[in-house]
Amino acid sequence: MAKQFTTPVVIGLEVHVELDTETKLFCSCSRRSAEGEQPNTRCCEVCLGMPGSKPVLNKKAIEYALRLCLAFACDIDQELIFSRKSYFYPDLAKNFQISQFERPLGKHGKISLSDGSTIGITRIHLEEDPASLVHESKYVLVDYNRSGNPLCEIVTEPDMESPEQAREFMKKLNTILGYLAVFHHQHCVIKADANVSIKESGYVRSEIKNVTGFKEIERALFYEVVRQKRAIADGETLVQDTRGWNAEKGTTYRMRTKETEADYGYILDADLVPIDITEEMVSKVLHSMPELAEAKKKKFIEKHHIAELDAEVLSQEKKLAELFERVAEQINPILAAKWLRRELVRVMNYNKQTFDDLAIDETHMIELLSMVEKKEITDQVAQKILEELIVKPFSPKEHVREKGLQAVSDTGELEKACKQVVFENPSVVKEFKSGNEKSFQFLVGQVMRKTQGKADPRMVNELLKKLL
Amino acid sequence: MATVPSISETISQFKRKDITVEEHTAKALDEAKKLNQDYFYYNVISEDLALDQARALDKKAAKQGIQESREKLFGIPLAVKDSICVKGIESSAGSRMLKGYFPVFNATVVQRAMNQGCVVIGKTAQDEFGFGAFSVNVGLGFAIPRNPFDKQRTTGGSSGGGVGITQKTGYAYASFVESTGGSIVEPASFCSVAGICPTYGRLSRYGLIDFSNSMDKIGTAAKTIQDAALLLEASAGHDNRDSTSSASPVPQYTSFVGKPVRGMRVGIIKEAFGEGVDPGVAASVRKGIEWLEQQGAQCDEVSLELPIKYGIPTYYLLGTSEASTNLAKYCGMRYGAADPLEGNFNSYFTKVRSHHFSEEVKRRIMLGTFARMAGFRDAYYLKAAKVREKMLQEYKHLFSTYDALVSPTVAIQPPTFSEIEKLTPLQHYMMDMLCVGPNITGLPHLNVPLPFSKGLPVGMMLIGDHFQESKLIQLGSAVEEQAMKHKAIQQ
Numbered sequence: 001m002a003k004q005f006t007t008p009v010v011i012g013l014e015v016h017v018e019l020d021t022e023t024k025l026f027c028s029c030s031r032r033s034a035e036g037e038q039p040n041t042r043c044c045e046v047c048l049g050m051p052g053s054k055p056v057l058n059k060k061a062i063e064y065a066l067r068l069c070l071a072f073a074c075d076i077d078q079e080l081i082f083s084r085k086s087y088f089y090p091d092l093a094k095n096f097q098i099s100q101f102e103r104p105l106g107k108h109g110k111i112s113l114s115d116g117s118t119i120g121i122t123r124i125h126l127e128e129d130p131a132s133l134v135h136e137s138k139y140v141l142v143d144y145n146r147s148g149n150p151l152c153e154i155v156t157e158p159d160m161e162s163p164e165q166a167r168e169f170m171k172k173l174n175t176i177l178g179y180l181a182v183f184h185h186q187h188c189v190i191k192a193d194a195n196v197s198i199k200e201s202g203y204v205r206s207e208i209k210n211v212t213g214f215k216e217i218e219r220a221l222f223y224e225v226v227r228q229k230r231a232i233a234d235g236e237t238l239v240q241d242t243r244g245w246n247a248e249k250g251t252t253y254r255m256r257t258k259e260t261e262a263d264y265g266y267i268l269d270a271d272l273v274p275i276d277i278t279e280e281m282v283s284k285v286l287h288s289m290p291e292l293a294e295a296k297k298k299k300f301i302e303k304h305h306i307a308e309l310d311a312e313v314l315s316q317e318k319k320l321a322e323l324f325e326r327v328a329e330q331i332n333p334i335l336a337a338k339w340l341r342r343e344l345v346r347v348m349n350y351n352k353q354t355f356d357d358l359a360i361d362e363t364h365m366i367e368l369l370s371m372v373e374k375k376e377i378t379d380q381v382a383q384k385i386l387e388e389l390i391v392k393p394f395s396p397k398e399h400v401r402e403k404g405l406q407a408v409s410d411t412g413e414l415e416k417a418c419k420q421v422v423f424e425n426p427s428v429v430k431e432f433k434s435g436n437e438k439s440f441q442f443l444v445g446q447v448m449r450k451t452q453g454k455a456d457p458r459m460v461n462e463l464l465k466k467l468l
Numbered sequence: 469m470a471t472v473p474s475i476s477e478t479i480s481q482f483k484r485k486d487i488t489v490e491e492h493t494a495k496a497l498d499e500a501k502k503l504n505q506d507y508f509y510y511n512v513i514s515e516d517l518a519l520d521q522a523r524a525l526d527k528k529a530a531k532q533g534i535q536e537s538r539e540k541l542f543g544i545p546l547a548v549k550d551s552i553c554v555k556g557i558e559s560s561a562g563s564r565m566l567k568g569y570f571p572v573f574n575a576t577v578v579q580r581a582m583n584q585g586c587v588v589i590g591k592t593a594q595d596e597f598g599f600g601a602f603s604v605n606v607g608l609g610f611a612i613p614r615n616p617f618d619k620q621r622t623t624g625g626s627s628g629g630g631v632g633i634t635q636k637t638g639y640a641y642a643s644f645v646e647s648t649g650g651s652i653v654e655p656a657s658f659c660s661v662a663g664i665c666p667t668y669g670r671l672s673r674y675g676l677i678d679f680s681n682s683m684d685k686i687g688t689a690a691k692t693i694q695d696a697a698l699l700l701e702a703s704a705g706h707d708n709r710d711s712t713s714s715a716s717p718v719p720q721y722t723s724f725v726g727k728p729v730r731g732m733r734v735g736i737i738k739e740a741f742g743e744g745v746d747p748g749v750a751a752s753v754r755k756g757i758e759w760l761e762q763q764g765a766q767c768d769e770v771s772l773e774l775p776i777k778y779g780i781p782t783y784y785l786l787g788t789s790e791a792s793t794n795l796a797k798y799c800g801m802r803y804g805a806a807d808p809l810e811g812n813f814n815s816y817f818t819k820v821r822s823h824h825f826s827e828e829v830k831r832r833i834m835l836g837t838f839a840r841m842a843g844f845r846d847a848y849y850l851k852a853a854k855v856r857e858k859m860l861q862e863y864k865h866l867f868s869t870y871d872a873l874v875s876p877t878v879a880i881q882p883p884t885f886s887e888i889e890k891l892t893p894l895q896h897y898m899m900d901m902l903c904v905g906p907n908i909t910g911l912p913h914l915n916v917p918l919p920f921s922k923g924l925p926v927g928m929m930l931i932g933d934h935f936q937e938s939k940l941i942q943l944g945s946a947v948e949e950q951a952m953k954h955k956a957i958q959q
Binding site for chain 2: 055086094096272
């Protein structure tokens, strides 16, 4: 099997995405944890696996899983069938997990990366989350609050040739999840198992289990490739193993070797009747889906003629992309792209804001940029306004009028300010004249200060040069 | 023995104020306790719950006027098979593994029966998790129920306690029983009571402790088909907590009791009268068929090959496969039996399961686990699922012509316990040969008590197409009426 590989690194991922449904996959318990929640308070007879209880499928989860299948261009099965995956483990309420086996909801999907390569999606299926184990005191405690949460498992082909590709795949997945509104970045968990091997070892595979979070998955992959390469360089022989990820140390560690093929004794779960996935159902989901990032990017380039990199960045976040689309209807798209991609993102990062909680009003954004476009305000003033706008909404137009922040275009007024600065800073002027360029910038800054940033820096430059 | 009043006669007694529900319940409880000393029909007698329910019914009746009570089963004692959950009442499915399991919810059917005025007397004895045909495979520490006509003989199983009390009681009773491979009609035949195993999905399974999810069916037993049909119609119907429960409308089953059978077509399963069938049983069933013909039903011999030939292996492959996953949850962690915490999880649950499951349970877990292992799945579990489809096709073909099929319920009469001891597990499994077919395919079937042979009960089984319980009730009650006349003449 390993013979077919030729690339330096081979990576395959199994990603578990927790779906942002109101309730759990098979009962009406809330999926979302409450603030300060006590263990084992968000569970019922079904998610505890009490004798006599029966699972009933959450319809929303089907819709969400279908969205994911469609986003990855999967073939969708005509029936949704659940199986029991049997193994004894203390986090399983029933000692079997309700999952899908022979017939996953979606298979044969794919996604393209920016370097033109295609990553195959082997399968996408629905399953229930086990409980969480709490290692405390000399016992392991079990908290069933999470038990029964809906997970969508996305399995890729071992098509990724570098951790960078894997990182891009995860980034694309993240973007898709954001667009589809099936995953909440704060309230849902994403986990991955990764298969990693390198050419030098003849593709001896290590499986890293259960890495939580986008950043950690990336870190673990980068670490693991380096570890394997170093081991070979040190003359070691790699053996197939299963590894854990220590997020604190940033290292993987061996859990077990000689993985015998687990036999889960899959049988159908007869408590859950097969659900017909009709063409109508699929097309309804398809039509309810937003335009995805790839399509948006293409549109931005073709329709708005903005740079590819700008289009790429703007399309990554659904909110940003939609804001851009609306703004670009009224403002020069190139100007809009520059402001949204660079300035808005910069200001948001500074404020540690994410797009999930971005509250900026598009009319305010349009007002602001339209003043920039008409050169009614300077970039500097606009930047300041944006910084405030992100914290609380207000009309930039009124704000400019009230505070008198209009750009100073009156040459006479500007000249007066320049003269004053030259008069007030004789020593700096002297330094400039003896060849210190920095002194000139200082003088420009002083003029800007005097005019509260309202002056056009280019005009100030010209005037000062003339004066000196 | 004085004749026992029917459910409707008992409700009339309440309405005439001859007796209060509390008084009636107290008597039924006394009887249950007394009978339990010799016959062991109940695993738990829920005295407090029963009396609370009875008092509540009396109070409600006093408030609104007893004549205004519309409950179909007002004040009627209800026996519930141990595997069917009753809130707050130990529900162990006859297993020591579940000793101490007090469900936090009622099974849907129990709740519906309660809403119709039933008073829960207790949880009835059964083979552990339903694994048996004689109620001798009871869990460790449980007593084996005795046949009401001969204490040395079996009640049949696995719903032995439920049918036993239904026969032995002197009161109108309703009983919830359960069948996976024949556990309603087979014991009903051995104890001479009416037992209805409805179509799979007709009654909600919510609250039933699983044996085999694709085959488990809750059903009803009573002294008469009328009363069994009454409990069926009170508890049937869609339940959104059981995805497999059917949304098809529930007919008024009791209205089919005594309806003329003229022109109905009945197929006599030829293979079910062949070798191994007790001649007395065959003769009695033939008599029952004659009664149907006399009333104008057209009865022809038909052949039914697959279910008779492959029914038992198919049933055991599917049943044990599913059971082995259903029983995995019993590991001494959340409910039921527990042992002192020692060692890691694997050694702990291994100890708990070794300790609290009986022999037959372990046998079935091993069989089922084997049948679904990679490498064997295709040959066993998946093949059995295909055979089930084929069987259903054979039945469906017959139902395109016939309203019902008829056969003896069991080939023999209730054996003695010493006879049972001599049986190999395989012979034990063969006991269900005639009734596994409809059970595997989810078809409704009914046991009609027939005149005794050699002083012991005989039963006739009627099998119908999916959701055709009404036809079985119609045909069954026609036979029942003649059987009762026959009995009256004999006495």
